[in-house]
Amino acid sequence: MDNDMPSRRAFMAAVLIPLGAYAQASPRLPNEVQVSPLLVTSGQPPARALAALGEAGFQAVIYLAPSTVPDAVADEHxxxxxQGIEFVHVPIPFGSPEEKHYLEVAGALTRLAGKKVLVHCQVNMRASTMMFLYRVIALHEPPERAYEAVARIWSPRGPWRELMVSQLRKHGVAFEPY
Structure with missing residues (x-):
């Protein structure tokens, strides 16, 4: 991921655009957190919100919950x-997130650099945590700043906190999630 400098630069430029530059209104998304004009995380959008994503300029959706969860939209894809929106599904069991899930999400985000992307799950717990790891590990953002988006949704515990801590340590990042 770090070796793909042109994509990383484009993605960093997109992330650093002031939020006021977010011109197109987003459909109402549950637990929405706008990371940048091109990156949004949320809980499960209802079908009507999914149908409005193209009008809001979204070009890709990364869905992180298994399609078997009760509130999944069966025909999301x-x-x-x-609408011509790319769909990436990385089903992460809530009770057992693994490094391989982070790597798959990070690979998709790197590939989609420069596109407007929604990363969602059921509540925005999986999505906010994976986005935090990507921002800190791949984009080298300060963890304190990136964690603010997670803290708006939850305080990771159990296997999610363990995943965060292990990935941060593996990449030499000194930060304790609170």
Whole structure:
């Protein structure tokens, strides 16, 4: 990921654009956190919100919950496909997130650099945590700043906190999530 400098530079430029430059209104998304004009995390959007993502300029959606969760939108992929929005599904069991899940999410985010992306799950716990790790590990953002988006949603515990701490340590980042 760090070796792909052109994509990383484009993504960093997008992340550093002031939030006021976010011109197109986003559909109402549950637990929405706007990371940058091109990156948004949220809980599970209802079908009507998914159908409005194209009008709001979204070009890709990364879905992090298994499709078997009770509030999953069964035809999410088809709703997005009709709008020309790329759909990436990385089903992460809530009770057992692993490094491989982070690596898959990070790979997708790196590949989608420069596009407007929604990363969502059920509540925005998986999404906010994976986005935090990506911002800190791949984009080298200060963890204190990146963690603010997580803290708006939750305080990771159990396997999610363990994943965060292990990945941060592996990459030499000194930060204790609170």
């Amino acid at each position: 088809a709703i997005l496909q009709k």
